[in-house]
Amino acid sequence: MHSRQATLLVALLLATGCSEARKSSPAPATSAAAAEETVKAEPTHAPAVPPPTGRDRPAKVVVDLEVKEVVRELADGVKYTFWTFGGQVPGRFIRVRQGDTVELHLQNHPDNKMPHNIDLHAVTGPGGGAASTFTAPGHQTQFTFRALNSGLYVYHCATAPVGMHVANGMYGLIYVEPTQPLPPVDHEFYVMQGDFYTVGKYREKGLQPFDMQKAIEENATYVVFNGSEGSLIGDNALRAKVGEKIRIFVGNGGPNLISSFHLIGEIFDRVYGEAGTSFSENVQTTVVPPGGAAIVELTVQVPGTYILVDHALFRAFNKGALGMLKVDGPEQKEIYSGREIDSVYLGDKATATGAMQTAAENAAKGALTREDQIAAGRQLFLGTCSPCHQLEGQGVLGAFPPLAKSDFLMADKQRSIGIVLNGKTGPITVNGKELNSVMPPLSQLPDDDIANILTFVRNSWGNTGAAVTRDEVSAVRSSTPRPPGAAR
């Protein structure tokens, strides 16, 4: 029989957590137990939150939580084997009241391959329930705890290798309502961030295995809300109406990355930082650590789409940490006007405006030089092209392709004329990097302008190439179809 060196690490961590100042504890368990009613919890999938308990006294709450290992989409066309509490990531949201006696049943589905357990941060006791709920596939366990402290708590699997179980999605939230509940709001939502580590690159299609080495290096392939890249996008967006008050229960399962939770275009009226009992007002971004949570409240005053992000922005734009809150209702122009002015502003580059005129005059005389074209093209580029392709033609990583030193641009003159005229949608590879975005057709520009723009970009920022003539543009215009809606 082997014997093992012991450690009380988990217990020590919990003891430290419990030493923080918290709200009053309920009466001892013995006094109320006899009169307690028994209720069955109805935990919800994200982004739904169970309704308030509506109780003014403690009860015995029975919670059933089923662990399932499932293959689901992590991103469009990307499958992953998630280990879940309840069939989805994050795990089902559990709602109880401070002082409740919670009887938790953990069921490990017979089709699962792994043993699992649950450590709820709302539990006062060594392991948070982990030792009591260690469950083989096809079996179930049960333990009971008293919800002594109010607040929003993460729960997660704590079976070795713990990091892998959590990285596969084994986390969720339990909300212990305080005896004095928070004021009612119009909507409550459940949003939980997590980081994922796959062998394939971001958005590489197919069933992607867990990459242990990337996880150890904390080099996330995906950072997402509610278990997949599209979970809060488009038809899945959170919805509210102008004037409504919203409370979001925000959690972070990790396993590795701290969230800088931000809602673009809104200011949180209140944030219960780290989901503690006190709140801050007028917060722009709140930190949510792995294994931690926050409660944020806001009132939406202006209609439109608000974007949830981890404001560590490459996670938002390159790893999936984006969600949407769509707000319907009448415009509120006194709060937000919308765009009032949209005109070209050239700043100190305005001295060059004469270049277009010079090019036009010389072209009329049949004396147009390459230098004339480059000067005029620069002018047009600044007004028309630089918002996306940027002032130095460097593009925007992952969104707008670079023109500077661009192999794609320089490979085919005819093609580049066609793209300016007809736009371009779908994947392309520029300097070895794949992009997938949309360029609108610019067929409203005259042939002269397009010729000048292309002559400029083909002779700037490290590109060297032949000039593009008006006739060449004209030929492509007459030989290619415009997309629907584009100028002829």
Place this chain on the structure above:
Amino acid sequence: MLAVTSVALSARGQAPAPEAASTMARVGPGAYRPLYPPSAAEAEVPVKAFLLDRLPVTNAAFLAFALAHPEWRRDRVPGVFADEGYLSHWASAADLGADVDQEQPVVRVSWFAAKTYCAARGARLPTEAEWELAASASRTRPDGRGDPAWREQILAWYSRPNPPRLPRVGTTPPNYWGVRDLQGVVWEWVLDFNSTMVNTDARRAGDRDRLTFCGGGAINATDKEDYPSFMRVAFRSSLRADYTTNNLGFRCAADDVRGDR
């Protein structure tokens, strides 16, 4: 049922020696490095050479056993020796039925049943050290654990849910010792499955707290990147001897009568 009958005869054979040449492979001698060494002096556990089934025990072989030893039929086995899941995927206590392949590894067997099956063959279950020694071999090397690609391959199987239908035995290539299916098909019982991590009751009984969940699981581990070992330790320690699961089978071992010089 002819095939079953012939397997039944061989399963009732007395000594392992005559069949060893064909159905068992000689493994070791070698040294097993436990994930959680009991003490610094036991960082390596010597393992004598032993014989190990080249393949996991199949449904057909276990059916023959149950027919020959009816006390292990699912309708007669005492509840203390096997939980309700015992052989529940078979059509009946004495018939596999159309949905169960004779050549799939038998699963939903308890430790008691597996141990008795091997004893009836004049064999025994492998110890954890023996099983781990055999399973640490890659196709070409007796110890493939330092090879990240090999580890990744094993981990990939552990990461997937059970397939709707288990493969037949023998579908994976033989390892260095000529043993197949140690990884990639089913979990397997070992004789001392509950020695690595004690269960919660035993943990409370001792004066030393032994956690293999959460933080405690990593503190004493010898190789923190050996995730497959973590997973096998976690799986075994979640079991009780009467438990059965959809993906837990076994194979038998025997002492090497030639010795290990």
